[in-house]
Structure formats: structure tokens, C-alpha cells
Amino acid sequence: MKITLLLTGKTTEKYIDEGVKTYETRVKRYLSFEIVALPEARNLANPDVIRSKEAISQLAAIDNADYLILLCERGKQHTSQQFAANLQQFMNRSTKHVKFLIGGAYGFAPAMYERANEQISLSSLTFSHQLVRLVFMEQLYRAFTILHNEPYHHN
């Protein structure tokens, strides 16, 4: 199985970028993983237009066979163990490519919710779409340590 994390917009905060890279290196020990930054729509006053414009690049980055999971506030909340169990299920079902998508500052266009196979939320709290990147990466790494019974989970 391959996992791709699709980001909408570059990572602007240096400390987020460093943290994401730390976990990216660790996750790559377990499976084929890559992070792809998609263009963010800028200088537009209307959030609907921003979301629609971003959706064009987002949809172009997703193949028909990909299993697409949106990270969004309206998604389902999991424990770390449940999230790990979900990843195990994908591997058991021989899912070839799982793509996680983090939206831009204004969230997703309706087209993205229609395309998504699943939606997950990292918290009831709202995190910046920059911080979401780091929180997600730590969870992804944690999931593999759980699946491999490695000691990180309690640290």
C-alpha cells in the first residue's frame, strides 16, 4: 500500500515544516509515503471561489482508483487505536493507494465531499490548516508504531 498526503498550499511555518519532515522520515520506514503540495488559491475575496478553484487541482491529483480521505471538521473522530486499525483494514483489503487531503484555509468545495470515500476529523477544536499537517503526521507515525507494537505510543 502507498499513502500520499495532499496539502493545499505550501507549508509556510518553518517549525511546522521541520516537524512534518521529522515524521515523514519515520513514516517512510513503514511504507511508501509521499507529501504533495497543491496550489492554494490566493487574492480572492469569495471563499466559494477559493474552494472551487482549489478543487480543480485537488481533483486532478486524485485517480479514480484512489481511496480519498478528507481531513475536515465535519469528519468522524477516532482514537489513535481506531485510526491505526483503519490503516490495517486498508492493508488487509489490498487497497493500493490511500490519499489523505488537507484543504486550504477555507476548507473544501462540495465536489471534494462528493469524491471523498471517507472524512476524518482530528479534533472538535479547529486547528490552522498549517498545524493540521503536523498533527496528522504525528498520528500517522503513531498508527504504525501501534500496528508494530513499538513503544512510541506511550511517550
Next chain:
Amino acid sequence: MKITLLLTGKTTEKYIDEGVKTYETRVKRYLSFEIVALPEARNLANPDVIRSKEAISQLAAIDNADYLILLCERGKQHTSQQFAANLQQFMNRSTKHVKFLIGGAYGFAPAMYERANEQISLSSLTFSHQLVRLVFMEQLYRAFTILHNEPYHHN
């Protein structure tokens, strides 16, 4: 009102430290705020002993009049708006000093749950006690932007 964030153990990851400092500077624009790192118990095999040892320093850092909020997995989950509304309530009630406490790698001793006035959870997911620092600081900053109707919340 004054807010103190009590941490158990130093911040070991440089990117977490940088992120925390970024938000610390921003939060200080709104009220008196400080971060205090308490000693972490080390080289002990028994988690109960670790938690009890850490509780001694934690209790010593809390005055009788302080309103103590533990950040822990069994705590109540809030939205960012609810968390901001809670802070506003403390200000309305003239609470003098609110202390948020992040535990060590093994969580809190029973004595800390007994002393706590409130327990809040940042997510159903488990975060490392290092990452919790950054996630909490972003929420604290976000709360003040919500209370002051500033534009950060949607970014």
C-alpha cells in the same frame, strides 16, 4: 486574569519549542501569560512511581486559589468557540489565576485529578506530550482571536 501553562518536562523537540514560542509571544498581547517547565521523573521503571514523583512538583506549583485545568485524554472535549467562551467566563467571574497543566509521558497521578477544577481533552486522538504543548498554545491564541473578533480563526 493571569494564565500559566505548566509543563511536565522540558520541550525536547526544537520545532515544538519554536512553535510554542511563536504563540507565547502572540498570547502575551492579550493578557499576562507565562510557561513554566516542571521536572520530569526519569529512569524509573514504574509509571505509578513516575506519576507520583511528578505530582509532588506539580502540586508545589499550584496555589490554593488557582483554578487548575488538566489537559488529559479523559477530559471534556470542546470546540474552539466553547474553549474561548470558557476563558471569557473566567474573566467575567474575576478568576485571578488559571493554570493549565500538561502531564508527563505517563499522565497524571490520582492526586492531580483530585486537585483539578476541570479536565479538558484536545482530541480523541492521543498526542505526544510534546505535541500537546503546541496544539494547546495554538488553541489559546485562537481563543483570544475569537474573543476579540480577529481574523485568525478562519485561517
